[in-house]
Amino acid sequence: MKRLTHSTACRTAATAAALLLGVALLPPLAGASGVGGTAAATEAVASATWGVTASVTSMAFTSSTFQTSNASNTGNVALIAESYSITVSKPASGTPTFKVFRCAVPWVSTLCSGGAGTQVGGTLAANTTTTITSSTAMAVAGVYYLQVEPAGVTVSTTVTISPRITGPSQVRAAVKTNQ
């Protein structure tokens, strides 16, 4: 038992000595890796937001009366084009069709400044989802006035409007800054 204790003490002492030796050798090894020079500077940056919000996203038609929705640029960068995903439900009967028109000013009695406005995309059939695109610049906080014009509606049919803006293709032209 005494001999065992003595042996354990020796091992402990040897381990401690080895550890001390290792610690003592570490600084020279680290120093051998050499010195480095660094230079640093900071720059703050914030990213833009892009998007168009429709004031009315779902329209229920039971007749061929026109309905309107305002599309606003609610992001903080200008846009060069805007897309709308238009879904037309499947009516219980009939084959109604729909057209979407855009106007820069509010519609008055279904007219855009006395005219028909500009059609966006083609004719949309029932039971379809179609993405239509308006290649018109839109300033920040700018608004375009949409009018959905149905034809042949005899029973309830729903049109859903979902504006979609994808960067970078629909965001204003890239800006290069030298500062």
Added chain:
Amino acid sequence: MSHYSHAAKKERRYGKIAVAGLLTTSVGLLATAGVYAGLSATATGAESVTSGTLNLTLTPDVGAGFSNFTGKIAPGDTDNVYVNLINTGTLASAAGMTLAVAGAPSNALTNGSVVGEGLTVTATQCSVAWTLATGVCSGTLTTILASTQVSATSAGVALSNIPALVAATGQVAHVQVSLGLAATETSVNGVAPGSTIQGLSTTLTYTFTEQQRTGVATNQ
């Protein structure tokens, strides 16, 4: 009783003899050591040594240098900053340099959490000072870091094609650092995707690091 007394006296006498012997031996050893000390000799020499310095300095080349990008960066935009990297130490640096870019706070602009999107950084060296108004290099142009996601530079990336970039003491490198934004996401009815790089802010820290030249063995 008499026998014991005689024995005790005898032991004390032996003890005195032993003590006297030890004293004599000690004196003898000390005297010998004194003789050896008296025979030692020394020789000295002097050598002065000064350690070198390795300093890398970052200053504006043309324009303001790194500052704040006042606008809102949109996909495809480029923010060019022109800086000088100068070896202002007394030691040459090893070929090669690294650039690390870290954002605080860390968000989707800098941490790669939205795959394929986020800030990107590009570095280009010009052999002469840049022209601020046009961002044109009238000398020799060398791309030292191709467009790289900032999220991939946090641990530092090697700048390439720069065997001589600030390697020598006093050498200046004119570097254009370009910041861009990669983004292909779609907002639906004015709402950005759940994971987005839109509408975020961060402060980027650009850290350039050089290493000292290889150690030199001198025989003199």
